[in-house]
Amino acid sequence: MAREDRYGLPISTTSDEAASAYREGIDLMLAGWTGATDAQERAIAADPDFALPHIARARLHAFYQQGDLARQKAAAAREFVARRGTERERSHVETLALAIEGRLPEALASTLKHVDAWPRDAVVLSLPLGAFGLFAFSGMADHDRARHELCERVAAHYGEDWWFLTMSGWAMTENGDVARGRRVTERGFALRRENAHAAHAVLHAMFEDGSIDEADRLVDAWIPSYDRAGILHGHILWHQALGALEHGDAARALAIYADVLQPTATQAPPLNVVTDAASLLWRLSAYGHAVPKTLWTEADATAQRLFPKSGLPFADVHMALFAAATQNREALAARLAVIEQRLADGKLPAGPVVPAICRALAAFADEDYRACAGELAPVLGEVVRIGGSHAQRELVEDTFIVALIRSGDLPRARALLDTRLHRRPSLRDARWLAGMG
Template sequence: MALEDRYGLPISTSSPEAASAYREGVDLMLAGWTGTAETLERATAADPDFALAHIARARLHGFYQQGDLARQKAALARELVATRGTERERSHVETLALAIEGRLPEAIAATMKHVEAWPRDALVLSLPLGAFGLFAFSGMADHDRARQELCERVAHDYGEDWWFLTMYGWAMTENGNVGRGRGVTERGFELRRQNAHAVHAVLHAMFEDGSIEAADRLVDDWIPSYDRAGILHGHIRWHQALGALEHGDAARALAIYADVLQPKATQAPPLNLVTDGASLLWRLSAYGHAVPRALWVEADATAQRLFPKSSLPFADIHMALFAAATQNREALVARLTAIEQRLANGKLPAGPVVPAVCRALAAFADEDYAACVQMLAPVLDEVVRLGGSHAQRELIEDTFVVALMRSGDLPRARALLDARLHRRPSLRDTRWRAAMG
């Protein structure tokens, strides 16, 4: 009898031990849980020729920016699946390998073709989903809508699956359907409590609907069950720090930074390490709270090692935060030059918004608020092309609001805050609005 994955798809291994470890390892990956690497390695130890286990392990290496190891395992999986694999498995390996290699347009095309044929191949379906998925980092202006529509197309294939409900609900939330999205995500969370992606998605819904105290309680109640080495541990606490800032509690936000986000404390993947740290310190400073320069310098040194060259626009924007905050003009000029070159060569799908935001952040740090406003105003509607979540991208709009206030353009600041408060409750925006009269 053929062995299958949890979604009923045949897998080419004759080892029940390998199949069991693979099923468990994929579930751990889809839940963002610790033990994923060790479990997948048990699968490859039980069957060294099991291509799907190798490509899953390669994907995990990719999360942690271990590029050489990821590509090596992807190459091995390609070799193995060519001689022992079904058509579905060959497509699965190739699609994940393209994503690992950073070949985004090809990976998106392969994903869509694969999902059309095998909608219940969850690991492939996961590629375009989430704030750091293929859609978000494609430069698309409508990636939030695209994720929801993709989930809607396959919803009948998954039913009450805990992983799918988590991602489907989050896609709704990011696309503006917050109430429904929260309900669907919470249903997935109840089906599997040991699911960091579900907690994360619920926190996004709570951010959007203004449930700051409930979000804080959720993290306090749930986080003791999640190891600090978990891929989302630091980021979930980052959300809690944003809640502290809603209350104007800079001391608590800085305490969370020191506990789990500071380079010497965090175990997060490189992209989360850089983006969570930079964005929290920038928000603290932009909101008028004191940030010790030593924190910026330490975090910048780590970030420069991890992202020395222009790469993902989302990473580049956060590297610009570091360069602006530390007044490292040489680093900013070098990165902007590389970004402009990629734009000129047609290799920057996110487009002109990337250099424009980088320059605006530098102007803000130089306290040239009028210039910051002038640079950001034309591209605010394009910020979505940078990727990430709405909560993460709101940093750019917050910078714009503060620049408006500090440059004396109170009518525009009031209008923008009124629009934001109409969209969702915010203690911080309410305070800002009240201060302007």
């Protein structure tokens, strides 16, 4: 009897134990839940030549920036699937391997071709989705729309699937259809509460529609069920810290940082470690709250170890936050030189917005607010190209607003705040606007 994954696609193993463990591991991975690694290791132990758990395990390694291990597992998967695998499995393995190897344009092209042929291959479909997916990190200015349109194209193949509802709802939210996105995401969350990606996507919808207190209650009620080792544990509490800042409660935001976000406390993947820490500390400081210098220096030391070289624009921008806040002009200049050279060589798909943000952050840290605003004004519409979510990218716009206020350009600050308040309710924006009279 042929074995299948949960989506009805044949899988090349003769072991019921391996098939069951593989299915369990994929569901846990798609839910951002703990146990995925153990499940795939059980699948490998039950059938060492079964390619799919090897490539799934490689992807889990890649989440945590364990590059050598990820590439080893991907190589093994390629070898096994060549000997025993269907056409779909060979394409599945190759597509994931390209992403693991950092060959992002090739991986995206392979993904779209694969999804056209096998739309119910959820693992491959997951690659371009989310704030850290292939679309988000492609440098495209319309990656939010691209994710939404891809989900719409395959929606008929999924129906009321908890994973697909989660990701398609979030794509709607990020693409501006917040009310519908929230409804769809909440349907997915109701179908599987042990789904960190759903909790996270609902929090994004609540951020966009201004449901700050409701988001706070959701985190308080749900987070006790989620292990601290969960891939999104710290980031979900980062969202709660943003809510605290909406209320001007810096003490609570710093307490959340100390508990789960600072590098000595977190178990998050490296990209989240760096971006969550840098963005929360920067927001605290930009909003006028005191941030102990030791928090910056400790987090910066970790960040320099995790991302010593320029590469991913989203990471580079957050590394610039560290360099600016710690006044490490040498580190920022070195990173900026590499970024500008990549731009000159045509190897920076996100374009000029990346170095412009880095220069602006340096100017802000030097209290040259007019220069900061001057750098950001021409590129605000291009910030989306760095990837991440709207909630994460709003840090750049916040920096611009604060720079306008501190440089005395109140008319432009008022105009931007008015626009933002029409887009989504914000206690902080309302306070800023009231403070300008």
